[in-house]
Amino acid sequence: MSFDADDEILQDFLVEAGEILEQLGGQLVDLEQSSGDSDLLNAVFRGFHTIKGGASFLSLEPLVQLCHRAEDVFNALRNGERSVDAQLMDIILPVLDSLNDMFDRLKAGEYPPDADPAQLQALDALLQGDSAPAAAEPVAVSADAADDEFEAILEAAQDKPAAVADTPAATSSDEISDDEFEALLDELHGKGQFSAVPDAPEAKVEAPKPTGDMISDDEFEALLDELHGQKAAPGAKPDAPEVAAAEPAAAKPAEKAPPPEAVAEKPAAKPAAAREAAAPQGETTVRVDTKRLDDIMNLVGELVLVRNRLSTLQSTVENEHVSSAVANLDVVTADLQNAVMKTRMQxxxxxxxxxxxxxxxxxxxxxxxxxxxxxxxxxxxxxxxxxxxxxxxxxxxxxxxxxxxxxxxxxxxxxxxxxxxxxxxxxxxxxxxxxxxxxxxxxxxxxxxxxxxxxxxxxxxxxxxxxxxxxxxxxxxxxxxxxxxxxxxxxxxxxxxxxxxxxxxxxxxxxxxxxxxxxxxxxxxxxxLTLAIMPTLMVVLGEQAFALPLVNVCEIFDLDLSKTNIVDGQQVVVVRDKPLPLYYLSEWLVEGRSRADRKTNGHVVIVGVGTQRVGFVVDELLGQEEVVIKPLGKMIQGTDGLAGATITGDGNIALILDVPGLLKAYARKY
Structure with missing residues (x-):
């Protein structure tokens, strides 16, 4: 069944909820080891709650069913109605797997399948207390959870209706109704009575006086400051005496210090100008499609090739200004390359x-x-x-x-x-x-x-x-x-x-x-660090240039090839008292070359693949060069020992060697 939904909204949901699902995997395992971590427990609860909210908006009922029950289970854990154990996680973790499967369906453009009835029953059994251990102590919710201020308002309106005058009574449902939400906003805007202290309905915070039909940003900011200031200090008693909060507009200091057992006094509200100065001036991040990053990286690769070409040409032009310009281009290209690479990093x-x-x-x-x-x-x-x-x-x-x-x-x-x-x-x-x-x-x-x-x-x-x-x-x-x-x-x-x-x-x-x-x-x-641009050692075989990936190069030296040894029919060179097999690359890669064409002196490049070390004899060494890997043409694509091609600094084509492929295709098994 195909899924027909607003593409942009769906994609935003998939990105946000997908990140939450990734976090939940680790959080659930950590929670099993640290069952008393209230912050971790609250984070898991919020994760399921957030996914449920987005899925409900998109009418993704299978996700809503699973997340809703999982959310109820973790709410019971927060209330101390049962404790975290391995048996509980054996039920919750497969639920997470099912949610991931549903997400994969959504990414493929399909409506997710119905939730597994067995999983729903297992979650219901946890809520009903079947085979549940003795109830644990309620998990304390952190008193400094400032990032959940608005959630606290909604939860308080639902769970503590007495804290807001004239607010309709909360129902047994875990969701606040539209009427209750409207009433809550009316109360916050008009009367402004709200208690952030559990079991202390008499504690009141005066909200800023409204100046119109909508609450202003400053008033809402001040309200949050008021609520934060009224949070229970560590060790505060639930039946704390009533504390009157200073009005945000005046920000007057308290005339008398509160008794030690009283709730902590809030700090004075910041002036609006100070808040505006401290506020960020806009978004600091932006989502970019990965294909755009790949395209930019390809363009940078082309720029690297041009840089290499200009560096080669500059050596033939004895001009101070040209040399300076090429040097500046080299610096800018390197910085741009590093900057683009960092955008691709994860x-x-x-x-x-x-x-x-x-x-x-x-x-x-x-x-x-x-x-x-x-x-x-x-x-x-x-x-x-x-x-x-x-x-x-x-x-x-x-x-x-x-x-x-x-x-x-x-x-x-x-x-x-x-x-x-x-x-x-x-x-x-x-x-x-x-x-x-x-x-x-x-x-x-x-x-x-x-x-x-x-x-x-x-x-x-x-x-x-x-x-x-x-x-x-x-x-x-x-x-x-x-x-x-x-x-x-x-x-x-x-x-x-x-x-x-x-x-x-x-x-x-x-x-x-x-x-x-x-x-x-x-x-x-x-x-x-990256696969896009590769440092190589450029060598020559016959009249053709080849690039050896620098990651495989161990060392280079000149050798009198007449002083090599033969072991079990294989020519070897002794390096630090260890014999290494010696191979002539030109006999593998250059047409018409044979043993009869071997020279008495040559350059030897010791390459390594894992623990294996061998020596490659090459005709000429050109030096190190960064190359951009280009795919091979159809005529030679799939050729053993070749990983791709590149354009060298002199404008010619060089073939990039695949060292493991070379050894597998040509080297003698030993």
Whole structure:
């Protein structure tokens, strides 16, 4: 069923409510661990309440039904009618999943399906107290919640009708009627009697005298100041004596200090001029379609190419003014590039936000006790990378929970705490982002990994014996390699890990793993800040220029190629006492080149993919250059070892090399 609604209103609702749903996932898991956090409980209540209001306006009844019941449940929690526990969260979290599913339908232009009757019944059972624990103490609502002033007015009108003279009695419904709302506004405008102190109907606040049919901004501001000043101070008694508030217009100081047990006196109202000076002068943010950002980034990329071209031409023109102009252009282009990149940046917490729920659900399914720690959630990276890293990180976290952390009894026997810890950390290191997924579980046994590699036919016993422990750990990224004897529907370290590594490599990133038996494992992922513009090392093979991604380049040196060695039929070069395979790129990429054309001297570029290091022999080195990746033409699209093309500073075309693809397609397996 298609959904026919005002597109602009619907899109605004999807954006706002979508952000709330993202926050609710983490808030609910945090609430389970901190059930006494009143601010968190109120935030969750407001989240469901806000979504319900927007859905009701758009006549999205399935969302209204679920949010309404969830809101009632959290209202009961706020009133102390029951407490937060794992059983309650086992009901609420699937409700959140259903709301997310409904949102996905809405984004696709479909009307959401009816709410699951079983979920509605489960929520009703929570409200009716079926199998509910003993009632907890009512959760105290923060006295300084200034951002909820107007909500407080509405709730007070509904729940405390005696506080407003002549206001119609509140009904048992959780929504205020139109007549009640109109009466409330009349009271605020005319008589101005309102009590912000629970159970103290005699406390009165005089509202500013109306000057017309509508309350002015200054009067409403003053009213809020009055209400804020009348809020209960910490430790104040519910039956506080009546306190008369000073009139906002006069802002007279109190003649006599109130007794200690009295409600705190409000500060004097600020003059209108001061309020206007302090008020923001307009919106400080604006929503921009991501396609526009992509278009701007593409234009900046073209500007970078022009900058490179002018820099090359400038070297041929001996003119001080031209050199100065090109230098200024270089600075402006770099600043513009950084500014546009920042507009595309998003905090990694958009990905991290899903992991508390993932870890919580897995821990309960596996009967494990796990604590998730997250660091560096505000680290920014390109929005495309945020989306691309989501699935690999989920897989790695699931592996850490399922295969890394031991069962509570086993941990206790080993002298550890029953609860294992999974650390998720992000940080910026230069022009790269570093992500760490670590656990304090049982770690990996390198000897066991060697045995699995031999049993699966990945290598013979002698080759496995020559592997270092670090190389053994990286065996888990080999296709089909798994340390788990029984494959579960959750994960297993090694199951699909080759896919994870491939995905990270496609992002021009790398992944390293380390482990210590009995102490835990750690995976470190490094990815560039952005995929739009890539720093490269320009080399020449024959007469054609090629670009090697700088992320893969480890070191460069000149070599007397007559002094290389042969190991198992493979030419190698010894670098710091370690033999590395040596390959002539021109024999792979230049037509007509063969071993007979090899020179006695050459430039060697050591490149790395994960823990693998090899040497590429190139004819000429041109230096570093930032390039903009352009797609390959149909004739060569999909060619092994080529990632794209770019325009060099001299105006020629250079092919961008895909180092992992090159090794997979041409290098000898070893």
């Amino acid at each position: 905090p990694i917490k958009k990905v991290f936000g899903r992991f508390p729920r993932v870890v919580r659900d897995l821990a309960r399914a596996l009967n494990k006790e796990i604590v998730l720690e997250m660091e560096g959630e505000d680290t920014d990276l390109d929005k495309n990378l945020v989306e691309a890293l989501a699935d690999p990180l989920v897989h790695l976290v699931r592996n850490a929970v399922d295969h890394g952390i031991e069962m509570p009894d086993a941990r206790e026997t080993a002298g550890k705490s029953r609860a294992g810890t999974v650390l998720l950390k992000a940080s910026q290191e230069g022009d790269h982002i570093e992500l760490t997924i670590a656990d304090d579980g049982g770690g990996m046994d390198p000897d066991k990994l060697r045995g699995i590699a031999v049993s699966k036919g990945l290598m013979d016993t002698d080759a496995a014996g020559r592997l270092s422990d670090h190389e053994c750990y990286n065996l888990i990224f080999a296709p089909g390699f798994s340390t788990k004897e029984q494959i579960s529907d959750i994960s297993g370290r090694g199951v699909g890990m080759d896919v994870v590594k491939t995905r990270i490599v496609q992002l021009n990133g790398s992944v390293e793993i380390d482990s210590k038996l009995g102490e835990g494992s750690s995976l470190v992922i490094k990815v560039p």
